Amino acid sequence: xxxxxxxxxxxHTGGQGPSSLDELVARVAACGARPRIxxxxxxxAHALGALLDAMERGIAQPLLVGDMDQTAxxxxxxxxxxxxxxxxxxxxxxxxxxxAVDMVRRGEADVLMKGLVxxxxxxxxxxxxxxxxxxxxxxxxxxxxxxxxxGGTTRLAMMTDAAVNIRPNLQRKLEIVHNAVAVARALGIxxxxxxxxxxxxxxxxxxxxxxxxxxxxxxxxxxxxxxEADVAGPMALDIALSPDAAARKGVDHPVAGCADIxxxxxxxxxxxxxxSLTILARADMASTMAGSSAPLVVTSRGDSERxxxxxxxxxxxxxxxxxS
Amino acid sequence: xxxxxxxxxxxHTGGQGPSSLDELVARVAACGARPRIxxxxxxxAHALGALLDAMERGIAQPLLVGDMDQTAxxxxxxxxxxxxxxxxxxxxxxxxxxxAVDMVRRGEADVLMKGLVxxxxxxxxxxxxxxxxxxxxxxxxxxxxxxxxxGGTTRLAMMTDAAVNIRPNLQRKLEIVHNAVAVARALGIxxxxxxxxxxxxxxxxxxxxxxxxxxxxxxxxxxxxxxEADVAGPMALDIALSPDAAARKGVDHPVAGCADIxxxxxxxxxxxxxxSLTILARADMASTMAGSSAPLVVTSRGDSERxxxxxxxxxxxxxxxxxS
Numbered sequence: 001x002x003x004x005x006x007x008x009x010x011x012h013t014g015g016q017g018p019s020s021l022d023e024l025v026a027r028v029a030a031c032g033a034r035p036r037i038x039x040x041x042x043x044x045a046h047a048l049g050a051l052l053d054a055m056e057r058g059i060a061q062p063l064l065v066g067d068m069d070q071t072a073x074x075x076x077x078x079x080x081x082x083x084x085x086x087x088x089x090x091x092x093x094x095x096x097x098x099x100a101v102d103m104v105r106r107g108e109a110d111v112l113m114k115g116l117v118x119x120x121x122x123x124x125x126x127x128x129x130x131x132x133x134x135x136x137x138x139x140x141x142x143x144x145x146x147x148x149x150x151g152g153t154t155r156l157a158m159m160t161d162a163a164v165n166i167r168p169n170l171q172r173k174l175e176i177v178h179n180a181v182a183v184a185r186a187l188g189i190x191x192x193x194x195x196x197x198x199x200x201x202x203x204x205x206x207x208x209x210x211x212x213x214x215x216x217x218x219x220x221x222x223x224x225x226x227x228e229a230d231v232a233g234p235m236a237l238d239i240a241l242s243p244d245a246a247a248r249k250g251v252d253h254p255v256a257g258c259a260d261i262x263x264x265x266x267x268x269x270x271x272x273x274x275x276s277l278t279i280l281a282r283a284d285m286a287s288t289m290a291g292s293s294a295p296l297v298v299t300s301r302g303d304s305e306r307x308x309x310x311x312x313x314x315x316x317x318x319x320x321x322x323x324s
Numbered sequence: 325x326x327x328x329x330x331x332x333x334x335x336h337t338g339g340q341g342p343s344s345l346d347e348l349v350a351r352v353a354a355c356g357a358r359p360r361i362x363x364x365x366x367x368x369a370h371a372l373g374a375l376l377d378a379m380e381r382g383i384a385q386p387l388l389v390g391d392m393d394q395t396a397x398x399x400x401x402x403x404x405x406x407x408x409x410x411x412x413x414x415x416x417x418x419x420x421x422x423x424a425v426d427m428v429r430r431g432e433a434d435v436l437m438k439g440l441v442x443x444x445x446x447x448x449x450x451x452x453x454x455x456x457x458x459x460x461x462x463x464x465x466x467x468x469x470x471x472x473x474x475g476g477t478t479r480l481a482m483m484t485d486a487a488v489n490i491r492p493n494l495q496r497k498l499e500i501v502h503n504a505v506a507v508a509r510a511l512g513i514x515x516x517x518x519x520x521x522x523x524x525x526x527x528x529x530x531x532x533x534x535x536x537x538x539x540x541x542x543x544x545x546x547x548x549x550x551x552e553a554d555v556a557g558p559m560a561l562d563i564a565l566s567p568d569a570a571a572r573k574g575v576d577h578p579v580a581g582c583a584d585i586x587x588x589x590x591x592x593x594x595x596x597x598x599x600s601l602t603i604l605a606r607a608d609m610a611s612t613m614a615g616s617s618a619p620l621v622v623t624s625r626g627d628s629e630r631x632x633x634x635x636x637x638x639x640x641x642x643x644x645x646x647x648s
Binding site: 245 | 486487490491521522523524531532534560561562565566569572573588589590591592593594595596597599600601602603604605607625626
């Protein structure tokens with residue numbers, strides 16, 4: 001909690017949230033309170049470049065943790081000057097991760113970002129109950145993307161989980177929805193509309209257990225499990241996103257045609273939806289690991305430069321929203 | 325086998341296939357040999373309308389089977405004249421389906437199309453070993469869609485299975501690939517490139533059994549299981565479709581970045597991919613049930629008018645290709 005944060009008018013969960021990734025970036029920049037981002041194992045050109053871009057655009061204050069000799073060489077190759085940036089020399093990647101985690105835990109950094117280290121190594125340190133940034137429930141991947149909205153505008157929507165939870169059981173699905181709802185609220189969506197995706201709107205047992213899970217999560221939402229939220233399921237993707245498809249098939253539900261959050265039943269369908277959005281629909285994405293006690297930026301080589309940049313902005317936005 | 329079919333130069337599996345759905349339609353029209361399409365339980369406005377459109381565009385010769393009193397009323401409401409069209413009055417939907425199946429089995433019709441009858445009722449009659457049009461392996465859903473190709477052109481690609489096989493085991497997956505490869509060859513793709521989709525390119529056991537199935541199918545392809553074909557797996561969707569993503573992640577395989585056939589591991593991911601293509605990527609689609617002894621048109625209310633029309637053209641194209 002800093003003095004800066006209290007004057008920030010940008011990420012404000014009560015009012016209207018950003019309607020595009022550009023607007024999200026602009027709001028973080030307008031805050032002035034630049035989120036402090038600890039890059040763990042920072043000797044990685046893509047992550048380092050994205051973080052330096054974010055600094056230059058006024059949305060991040062980097063804290064570099066890693067092999068600073070190698071990092072200096074990479075920065076030189078990129079033609080960037082890192083001489084004024086706070087840095088900790090920690091040549092061993094595991095040490096670097098723990099050091100960056102410690103900085104976040106002590107409140108010296110707002111966001112943990114992955115550099116040249118395997119995701120599982122990073123997450124293992126994050127998940128450590130004693131020395132990490134452990135989630136209350138589970139850690140889950142949440143991607144924020146732009147959807148076309150009425151009148152040629154855009155709106156932000158979310159999908160989960162493309163990367164972490166392989167075949168979540170009912171309890172995990174509840175926690176995945178909790179995580180995504182929290183991100184949605186931080187983005188200014190006061191009453192998120194959640195679609196529990198399946199291949200059909202009917203519960204089909206025993207062949208399609210995902211349909212029953214979806215229905216149970218929707219019922220628990222009616223009983224207040226997620227507070228102010230509308231949850232529908234089972235629901236196919238077309239019904240969740242297209243008002244026309246919903247009308248044609250006679251599905252009448254607050255979520256139909258206007259889902260804010262798409263919850264995939266397992267990692268295969270989540271990953272395919274994520275890749276389809278990025279490759280086929282050419283949607284820009286920002287993604288984070290939700291559920292941890294601080295926002296995480298876990299970019300991958302497959303992400304576009306813009307997605308990496310937007311992911312840093314998203315984490316910064318979430319950090320600022322958590323302070324306010 | 326008709327005399328007409330022998331002079332048809334359109335659907336020709338040896339040479340270059342159509343590169344767009346429009347071209348597929350044009351080739352069927354250019355054949356002159358209009359495929360005879362038996363519409364089972366024809367008193368359904370959408371299916372009837374699409375078939376009459378196809379007739380007017382010169383790509384179908386309808387055979388109507390169903391409640392002809394109701395069908396006449398619907399045609400009048402649509403402002404269409406069906407007086408010159410061959411028709412069989414069969415008011416009971418099950419009887420109508422069997423009658424249409426019999427017409428196909430006797431060689432009086434080339435294609436079976438679904439009207440006002442549940443898909444499972446239709447498929448049960450089709451699958452009957454004694455009186456249906458049973459597949460050699462399994463029946464599977466194959467969707468043909470347009471992908472952007474280099475130089476601003478398009479190419480046809482396929483995805484399977486969005487609708488029939490719920491959680492196919494390894495044997496079913498082999499049969500699903502066989503079916504899709506047969507459709508690809510009929511569309512002029514001499515050496516189809518098949519991506520067995522998963523959430524990663526690694527085999528991860530026991531957590532992700534789909535990755536092992538994918539690898540086994542790819543190995544069997546190397547041993548000649550599918551004849552001339554390249555099969556890769558496990559492979560995430562971005563690597564399958566984007567040469568850039570494949571290069572970034574260092575995946576070098578004939579299929580990477582240019583898959584002709586996307587094989588989803590289960591119905592949830594298949595359905596999500598299909599809906600994502602139609603709703604998010606706004607791709608036009610033609611779809612069929614493959615594996616039966618005659619092409620099937622099983623349109624649903626969710627399909628666009630154009631998709632219904634293109635599905636009739638696809639079935640006609642496959643029927644003509646089977647004759648030649």
